Amino acid sequence: MPFDFADLRRRPDLEAPNLVAVDATDRLLLDEAATSLAALEPRQLVVVGDHYGALTLGAAHLHGLTGIRVFQDPLVGELALAANAAEAGLSDAYESLPLGPDLVAGARVILLQLPRSLAALDEIVGLVAAHAHPEVVVYAGGRLKHMTIAMNDVLREHFSFVYAGLARQKSRVLTASEPVDPPVASPWPRTQRHDDLGLTVAAYGATFAGSKIDIGTRALLDVLPDALPSAATIVDLGCGSGVLAVSAALARPDARVIASDQSASAVESTRATADLNDVGDRVSVVRDDALASQADGSCDLVLLNPPFHVDAAVEPGIALKLFEAAARVLRPGGELWTVYNSHLKHRDALERVVGETRQVTRNPKFTVTVSTKR
Structure with missing residues (x-):
């Protein structure tokens, strides 16, 4: 051929x-x-x-x-x-x-x-x-x-x-x-303790933000207690180092938490972060393309900090793909909590794809919205 x-x-x-x-x-x-x-x-x-x-x-x-x-x-x-x-x-x-x-x-x-x-x-x-x-x-x-x-x-x-x-x-x-001989000892994963959050974060090399916690994730963490407190199944979509998934598992011990990312590095980082914070048995980590392995209408709450670059190009389609994935796996009445750069116009897409969307908080850099599955 x-x-x-x-x-x-x-x-x-x-x-x-x-x-x-x-x-x-x-x-x-x-x-x-x-x-x-x-x-x-x-x-x-x-x-x-x-x-x-x-x-x-x-x-x-x-x-x-x-x-x-x-x-x-x-x-x-x-x-x-x-x-x-x-x-x-x-x-x-x-x-x-x-x-x-x-x-x-x-x-x-x-x-x-x-x-x-x-x-x-x-x-x-x-x-x-x-x-x-x-x-x-x-x-x-x-x-x-x-x-x-x-x-x-x-x-x-x-x-x-x-x-x-x-x-x-x-x-x-x-x-x-x-x-070089002998080879340099591997430092991976690297870990960092965040005392203000009571969280230890682990990260392998390719994981977004490493063992730090980016300010977008912090904005979503600030309002996490308000995100559908009754949720029985929570999905951290694009989990990175697992900060949102592990924080949800720590705050809500009765909830089922699923952390999903297409990055192999992110998946291994999230597993390590979950283990370091003693919730490894309550956070299911999957390497997945836009929640493809999750059933329709199978969760109550999705947490999302979406990327907006593909390679070097600003490409809104990547966020839209994740909005559509969240809408598919949410039960009617379930919620998608999204944090994104304030200059991006995601609200119209969220309204169209998921359902009624309202602003939860906003600062010059980041906006957090909640979208309710229609």
């Missing part, structure tokens, strides 16, 4: 004219690593951060590679890769694995789409340096506008040799080799 990068799609992630499934960084990474890739045997290639399958399927098609081990933090990336691989007849060329020693053990080449977060980069390359083959080479690529010198510094903490290649089409590849 013929393979063409132009056939790759983003689904089930958002698809829009300003959003692409393959970019210049994918192509540059495959070109920069071509000689190394051509010399590999099965299971010697690991791909991390592949957006929608361009790196994995490109390596399989161009070099006949098999046994490719892949980690993608967002679940929609995994699902898009699986769909694109099936259409290209390359499903047997790779396997998806969690971020851990088994992912990188014995690997000779790592293709990495650079994460925006330095913490996420540190967790990934620290794992590679500690568990991959001693002669491993890391090819880490990104868009110039998102790359910083600090990324080189993170790589140098774990590798003796770091080289910045020439830019092409506003992308660049950093090449790292010769892992």
Whole structure:
């Protein structure tokens, strides 16, 4: 079956004219690593951060590679890769694995789409340096506008040799080799105690806000006692480090709490946060795409602090997808409590998708609303 990068799609992630499934960084990474890739045997290639399958399927098609081990933090990336691989007849060329020693053990080449977060980069390359083959080479690529010198510094903490290649089409590849010996001890997950809330937060590298508590979440925490006190089933949609889910479990010991996020890092962070606060047995954590595994009309209260960026683009569709998911799983009369940047005009969408919406609180930065399922 013929393979063409132009056939790759983003689904089930958002698809829009300003959003692409393959970019210049994918192509540059495959070109920069071509000689190394051509010399590999099965299971010697690991791909991390592949957006929608361009790196994995490109390596399989161009070099006949098999046994490719892949980690993608967002679940929609995994699902898009699986769909694109099936259409290209390359499903047997790779396997998806969690971020851990088994992912990188014995690997000779790592293709990495650079994460925006330095913490996420540190967790990934620290794992590679500690568990991959001693002669491993890391090819880490990104868009110039998102790359910083600090990324080189993170790589140098774990590798003796770091080289910045020439830019092409506003992308660049950093090449790292010769892992430091002994490897740097892993600090992940990092934890932080928040005495004002009586909460300890744990976070892995790619988790939004890390072990801190962002001010949007704090705004929703301030009004959490007023959020449908009779709720028997509560969902923290886009749970991040689990602050809202764990706070709800602590405040309402009789409620069933479900924490859901498509990020593998967020899911592991929430589990760790729940355990640290002794509610691990009462918070069910699921990695899910917009509550796809939850039944219609199955919960009373949804708590949501939605993102508003997809890659570098401001994309209102991502919040709308989560509003629709909340509306589907809420029982009639159930409530969606949402916090969002005050400049965003989400209220009309919430009224249309969920039901009657009123403002609970507002400041120059954040607005909290409650929407009642019609």
